[in-house]
Amino acid sequence: MGTQVRAALTRYRVMAYIVGVALIVLTLIGMPMKYIWDDSRVVATVGTAHGWLYMVLLVTIFDLGRRARWSLGRMVKVMLAGTVPFLSFYMERVVTRWIREQERRREREPERVAG
Template identity: 50%
Template sequence: MAAEHTAASSRLPRALARRVGRDVPTALARYRVMAWIVGVLLVALILVAVPLKYAAGLDGPVAVIGTAHGWLYAIFFLTACDLALRARWTLRGTALVLIAGTVPILSFVAERIATRKTRAGERL
């Protein structure tokens, strides 16, 4: 039993190592789409929905856009982590990209930097 556990656990790092670095262009495309969606929703939330809430007393736009942004940020988080593993990003670079998804406009800047460096084969 202990030999089976040791054999299974020794295969896990090799399986992960085979997956890392593969399909980077596809993962990058998924990340870019989600970065733009999350960025646009965050800008709409901050520049449109929040002013409508406080200036006109309309709570609906904040509820709808805020909820959509929250759920889609979770998908963005997963796609960014997937890309980070495949492109072998550093932990610092990964954390910065994930945090950038929560700051209006910065998600677009982070997406451009991440795309440029990933396409060049550089670690983020």
């Protein structure tokens, strides 16, 4: 795996976890506090932070997708995973597997040509 793809993957993984945790806090803590106890402090702070962090996540996904030469459809699927609680954690594992499989295929290609 090229160092640029590896660095982009690391940035994506960090952002996927941060955005995933923020979305879970918003969904499991903030929303009940707002609608059951009429306290919107968590929604106001975490919701705003999640919105901005999600934008950063979109940029990291685009950067990784461009470097890994993904189709636009694959990029959009990964981007949408950040909108569903817990899905960003699963998708992070899927994306890491995609990138590592791509790396293994590229490492084997010269062997086939030389053999």
